[in-house]
Amino acid sequence: MLTEDLRQQFISVVGQKWFLDSPNELHAYSYDATPLLQFIPDAVIIPGSVQEVATVLRMANEHRIPVIARGSGTNLAGGTIPVQGGIVLNMNRFNQIHEIDEKNLTATLGPGVITADLHAAVEAVGLFYPPDPGSMRISTVGGNVAQGAGGMRGLKYGVTKDYVMGLEYVLPTGDVLRSGGKNVKDVAGYDLTRLMVGSEGTLGVITEITVKLLPLPATKRTLVVYCRNLVDAARIVERIIAAKIIPATIEFLDQATMKVVDDFAKLGLPLDMASMLLIEQDGNEAQVVQDIEKIAEIARQTGAAEVHMAATMEEGAKLLTARRSALSALSRVRPTTILEDATVPRARLADMVEEIERVARKYNLQICTFGHAGDGNLHPTCMTDERDHEEIERVEQAFEEIFHAAIRFGGTITGEHGVGMAKSRYLHLKVGEGGIELMERLKAAFDPNNILNPGKVFAKRDRRRIVVRQS
Amino acid sequence: MTTQIPELMNLTERESSEAPHAEAPHAEAPHTETPHAPVAVRDALLGKFDLDELLNCMHCGFCLPTCPTYQQTGLETYSPRGRIALMKGVAEEKLAIDAEFEKNMYACLGCRACETACPSGVAYGRLIETAREVVEDNKKRQGKRSFTxxxxxxxxxxxxxxxxxxxxxxxxxxxxxxxxxxxxxxxxxxxxxxxxxxxHAVAKVASPAKRKERPPILRAEREPALKIGFFKGCIMDEMFYETNQATARLLSKAGCDVVFVEDQACCGALHAHSGEKSGAADLAKRNIEAFERAGVDFVVNNAGGCGAALKDYGHWFAHDPEWRHRAHAFVAKVRDANELLAELPPLTFHKPLNVRVTYQDSCHLAHGQGVRNQPRQLIRSIPGVDLVEMSHPDSCCGSAGIYNIMNFDMSMDILDDKMKDVQRTKAHVIVTANPGCLLQMREGIMRAGLQGRMEAVHIMDLLDRAL
Structure with missing residues (x-):
């Protein structure tokens, strides 16, 4: 709880309007998009300038008050849950695109800019910002940078981290630092820009971002492939890549997901198939047509049961409906939907999907898997009910096995959601005890008093994702 | 009965880095404002919340960009996700039913754009109605209801x-x-x-003498001669009498016997949206009875807001075995005039209009009833009309029933933004399909200083002009 004196001091920094602490207001910033996690902050502050951010941080640091930077609160790892109370620092007033530099192919913007708004702004001048996380219509670019967000175009274009060229950020001391910039080549010292990306608000508060842009591809085409077994789908993906074709997107739906999606969206999917692939290529017309035809040929030769090519971009969008409806369909099945992002090298895709199916059977759970086959980033999604303690316990065990399997296949516990609270218990599996120790020392160098987003990433290795307390 | 939610990670108990679950600063959660409310009364009140539906919200935030009040404020408390969290907080007795909760529940337009965006299909419109019902019931219990x-x-x-x-x-x-x-x-x-x-926005209303001339039935001018009961709407028939007449003419030309059913009442939408559920149900019963007596094939209306309420009658009586079936039978017959006209053989138009128009969706027609293409198809069928879409045509204009009276400033902020989208289309006519939107768009035209250059017209009047 903030003392009245401190409250007044914070109010004098940002103004009454931007300091929130009524019961409803605190309640409304106690969650993000992560299931089952909720903690009440002591205050919500919505700063309007870098100077205000610096002052708030300096005061919080002095009084050891936790500060949780937040965009739209759409992360799935508990990254913005105020687990130790403190101040939720909502950055959504930093929503200006300062510059689109068509000569250097960069955009400079505030962290509160909505990802889809950035897309629209740069596409209006024929440029392209590829990262497209599922929540892009509401997620902020600052949130994407902090969590290291991915998306459907990862295979060909990479993810958020591949586009951040420069940052301005504030340390707990109130010092405002800049790293990187518009230079394609810049090896002056440690790459602090890269360190900040994916640091989940534990090192500093980002106040400005410079991203790399590309020319906007002229057109795109879509192809759908149905397979009678998982191995065929995985082999098709491998052979496309081996043929030196890099599609913009290769999305995957397993049979369980197809069934739920078809039930919801009535798309008439062939439900006797074990899986489907949605493949999209972009570029200039001739190249796109050539690639898509080649991909279709590879799919047919590699045991695809059915291959459909979209004649137009509109038809392609229709084909992608199945993938886009996946989350909608799955989340309607049961009250609680837990979506994870275990990731493996793409050659182990089939192994991983089979392992997930085995685990689901073992724990008697409904787990559907879809995701980004092109980059091995899967979304095993469990439909459950948070009121059923016993089942939630099984969900916890099942995901633990899934994370272990991902590591065994040379993969990782999280491809694009971040560690946050949800996966801090498994971080050592990927980075090792030595890795965690080094990260903690880095954290202490940035934030010695541990006020920035405490309780995240590596805070409590023994804590389970979901704490079920039987009453 | 309220369902007990197990406390997973109890939100009143925080983790602290040294001693987990040590402090509990907000442990003394407030309840209702009435001290010592009897448990049974409190349960009956909170039991109105549909906890299953509240849990269906997975707080993904996909509704936020579609919510006009979130777009205006950037505040989570002004978003559908935030409001659902607050309802859940009240249902679980972590928040009080107090003035702040009331303000937040009434800050919602009830446009239901969030329902269109929701991946989980949460029936938000019903949740907000229940929340307001809880607020109003609580006030009644405390004798705090306002005179107005x-x-x-x-x-x-x-x-x-x-x-x-x-x-x-x-x-x-x-x-x-x-x-x-x-x-x-x-x-x-x-x-x-x-x-x-x-x-300012009120148009010229019809004289009482003129209204008396209306025959009880307008015969179909061609096959298939469906017998439709015309739902007039209370406000609609007073302030937009001519629009009702135009709608009836169009329907008769399209092959309907149009019956102005006796003894019909207000649809109950404004009651339901304002937490007056029992008043709404009484009106619904009167309508169900009136249209049953009339023995019509369809119940047709031309106001998106009323239509959405009429189609919701089944849910209003979900727990009433006596009325449930009658309500469902009634709902099965309800059509918006756009829906029916788009299904019937095309109308013949004799007068090309030669105007550029833009269509502002009625929220309760688009988000509430899923009727989006039919009005556009009808507009395009008029010779000479050029339909130019504005950006976000299905985002609320800020009218929202009595919202523009109760939350005037917010409503006008939303309207001014809407007018910017409208102006970019360079349209001469804004077409709407609901009386509230029509008044609001007229107000918008005045606020933007576009009188004489732009007009707001109900779609039925536009179609009628071209006959």
Whole structure:
């Protein structure tokens, strides 16, 4: 709880309007998009300038008050849950695109800019910002940078981290630092820009971002492939890549997901198939047509049961409906939907999907898997009910096995959601005890008093994702 | 009964880095404002919340960009996700049913754009109605109901004669030039600011004599001769009598016997949206009975807001075994005029209009009833009409029933943004499909200084002009 004196001091920094602490207001910033996690902050502050951010941080640091930077609160790892109370620092007033530099192919913007708004702004001048996380219509670019967000175009274009060229950020001391910039080549010292990306608000508060842009591809085409077994789908993906074709997107739906999606969206999917692939290529017309035809040929030769090519971009969008409806369909099945992002090298895709199916059977759970086959980033999604303690316990065990399997296949516990609270218990599996120790020392160098987003990433290795307390 | 939610990670107990679950600063969660409310009473109140539906919200945030009040404020408490979290907080007795909760529940337009965006299909419209019902019931219990509310919901809307009297008074005022005089003399300022602003937008209403001329049935001019019961709407029939007449003409030309069913009442939408569920249910019963007696094939209306309410009757009586089936049978017959006209053989138009128009979706037609293509298809069928889409045509104009009176400033901020989208289309006509939107768009035209260059027209009037 903030003392009245401190409250007044914070109010004098940002103004009454931007300091929130009524019961409803605190309640409304106690969650993000992560299931089952909720903690009440002591205050919500919505700063309007870098100077205000610096002052708030300096005061919080002095009084050891936790500060949780937040965009739209759409992360799935508990990254913005105020687990130790403190101040939720909502950055959504930093929503200006300062510059689109068509000569250097960069955009400079505030962290509160909505990802889809950035897309629209740069596409209006024929440029392209590829990262497209599922929540892009509401997620902020600052949130994407902090969590290291991915998306459907990862295979060909990479993810958020591949586009951040420069940052301005504030340390707990109130010092405002800049790293990187518009230079394609810049090896002056440690790459602090890269360190900040994916640091989940534990090192500093980002106040400005410079991203790399590309020319906007002229057109795109879509192809759908149905397979009678998982191995065929995985082999098709491998052979496309081996043929030196890099599609913009290769999305995957397993049979369980197809069934739920078809039930919801009535798309008439062939439900006797074990899986489907949605493949999209972009570029200039001739190249796109050539690639898509080649991909279709590879799919047919590699045991695809059915291959459909979209004649137009509109038809392609229709084909992608199945993938886009996946989350909608799955989340309607049961009250609680837990979506994870275990990731493996793409050659182990089939192994991983089979392992997930085995685990689901073992724990008697409904787990559907879809995701980004092109980059091995899967979304095993469990439909459950948070009121059923016993089942939630099984969900916890099942995901633990899934994370272990991902590591065994040379993969990782999280491809694009971040560690946050949800996966801090498994971080050592990927980075090792030595890795965690080094990260903690880095954290202490940035934030010695541990006020920035405490309780995240590596805070409590023994804590389970979901704490079920039987009453 | 309230379902008990197990406390997973109890939100009152925080983790601290040294001692987990040590401090509990907000442990003394407030309950209702009435001290020592009997447990049974409190349970009956909170039991109104549909906890399963509240849990269906996975707080993904996909509704936020579609919510006009979130877009205006950037505040989570002004978003559908935030409001659902607050409802859940109240249902779980972590938050009080207090003035702040009431303010937040009424800050919602009820446009239901969030329902279209929701991946989980959460029935938000029903959740917000229940929340308001809980607020109002709690106030009734504490004897805190405002006089105006009581007057409006008990003494005006349920009484067609009184609404007619209001229509007559309005006509008299207009006929005598009182409205203009009041404007000119500044007398209008004795009205509350909100009412004074909005009354500009009221169009010329029909005279009582003219209204008496209406025959009880308008015969079909061609096959298939469906027998449809026309749902007039209380406000619609007073303030937009001519639009109702135009709708009836169109339907008769399209092959419908149009019956102006006797003894119909207000649809109950305003009651339901304002937490007056029992008043809404009484009106619904009167309508179900009236249209049953009339023995019609379809119940047709031309106001998106009313139509969405009529189609929701099944849910209003979900727990009433006696009325449930009758309500479902009624709902199965309800059609918006756009829906029916788009299904029937095309109308023949004789007068090309040669105008550029843009279509502002009625929220409760688009998000509430999923009727989006039919009005557009009808507009495009008029010779000479060029339909130019504005950006975000299905984002609320800020009218939202009585919202523009109750939350005037927010409503006008939303409207001013809407007018920017409208102006970019360079349209001469804004077409709408609901009386509230129509008034609001007229207000918007005035606020943007576009009088004489742009007009707002109900889609039925536009179609009628081209006959």
């Amino acid at each position: 509310r009581k007057m409006i919901f008990k003494n005006v809307f349920p009484h067609p004669k009184r609404i007619r009297a209001f229509g007559t008074a309005l006509w008299v005022a207009q006929a005598l030039g009182l409205q203009k005089a009041a404007n000119r003399t500044g007398l209008i300022r004795i009205l509350p600011r909100e009412m004074a602003e909005m009354q």
